[in-house]
Amino acid sequence: MRRKPGTLLPIELDILDAALTLRRRGEDEFHGFGIAQEVAASSERARGLTSHGTLYKALGRLEDAGLLESRWEDPTIAVEERRPPRRLYAVTGAGERAYHAARATTRAASTPARPRLEPS
Amino acid sequence: MSRALAAAEGLATAWTAFYTRDLPAEVRERRRREIASDVWEHEHAALAAGEHAVAVAVDILLRVVRGMAADVLWGWSTLRGRGAGSPLTGRVVIMVNRLVIAAGVAVTAFLGVYFLANGFSIGFGAGGDQGELYPLYGIIEMVAGLLLLAGVGIGPRRPRLAVAAIAVGAVAISVTHVWLLVLNIPATIAVIGAAVWRMRSASRQEGPPATAAATS
Known part of the structure; x- marks a missing residue:
């Protein structure tokens, strides 16, 4: 099924939401497991950590759409910390705008219509 | 580790x-x-x-x-x-997952009922006079069947407990059917694990997509 251009799936919205929350805390970049933790902690929909398949597919879609950018971290840091290297993601300006536009649309759609006043 | x-x-x-x-x-x-x-x-x-x-x-x-x-x-x-x-959007994934859920729940529930009935039969019915271990086998199969059914029943609310119940049930069945050991434990855990977690997250994936005008 073809996806309508310019739409964000709930998981994509959750990722952008979590990434922007991390940015407000001073963390401009995040890695896959880090964002899974943040989504689990902050999303009303999420119940537990997002599966690997769903998470990395969504990150890939967001990057392809230009809403995220990514890079491998400096390998010497990973060696020093004795762990595998992290792929670091950051929200782009387009990603931030898309997130706010999507949120505004969601809010507008969920605002109940004002009851019509009947003439007395 | x-x-x-x-x-x-x-x-x-x-x-x-x-x-x-x-x-x-x-x-x-x-x-x-x-x-x-x-x-x-x-x-x-x-x-x-x-x-x-x-x-x-x-x-x-x-x-x-x-x-x-x-x-x-x-x-x-x-x-x-x-x-x-x-x-291939999330809708296809949801469809595949629903098939996995349906298959996993149906197979596990069927096996639960089968082992419960078979356990009763060999423990207290026709097989009861064929050897002194038969009643024990029967009880083990009944317990295994109950564990599988309990796992299916509590799956959506307590996924970890459900997987544990099904895993113990699978091990119990292997006591009476040793040849199943290599198949039933990984297969049952995988299918039911996928099923119960997809049930929990189905509402999340089915949520309406939000329009992001800035990306179009």
Whole structure:
């Protein structure tokens, strides 16, 4: 099924939401497991950590759409910390705008219509 | 590292190697390294938070299993050159997952009823006079059947407990049917793990997509 251009799936919205929350805390970049933790902690929909398949597919879609950018971290840091290297993601300006536009649309759609006043 | 964690890590690595095997080298290496990093971070964060190694291993295993449909669809679309922005959207994943849920629940419930009935039959019915171990076998099968049914019943509310109940049920069945040991434990855990977690997250994936005017 073809996806309508310019739409964000709930998981994509959750990722952008979590990434922007991390940015407000001073963390401009995040890695896959880090964002899974943040989504689990902050999303009303999420119940537990997002599966690997769903998470990395969504990150890939967001990057392809230009809403995220990514890079491998400096390998010497990973060696020093004795762990595998992290792929670091950051929200782009387009990603931030898309997130706010999507949120505004969601809010507008969920605002109940004002009851019509009947003439007395 | 505990055996459970090593097994979960090995399964995650093996599964990633499997579904990325035909992909272009750059894409393949990126996904494999990202999953290796994710699993490592998951293990260390959870252990540092005081979680038991077996619980962490189950969580990692469930994250692998729950994402299998998305992994396979992503692999197919990447092979066709569409990348992660494939038109195969979450709806296809939901459909595949629903089939997995239906199959897993149906098979487990059927096996539960079968072993409950068969256990009663050989323990207290026709097979009861064929040897002194038959009543014991019957009781074991009945308990196994009850555990499988209990796992199906509590799955949506208590996924970890459900997987544990089904795993114990599968081990119990293997006492009377040893040849099933190599099949029933991994298969039952994988199918039911996928099923119960997809049930829990179905509402999340079915939520209406939000329009992002800035991206169009």
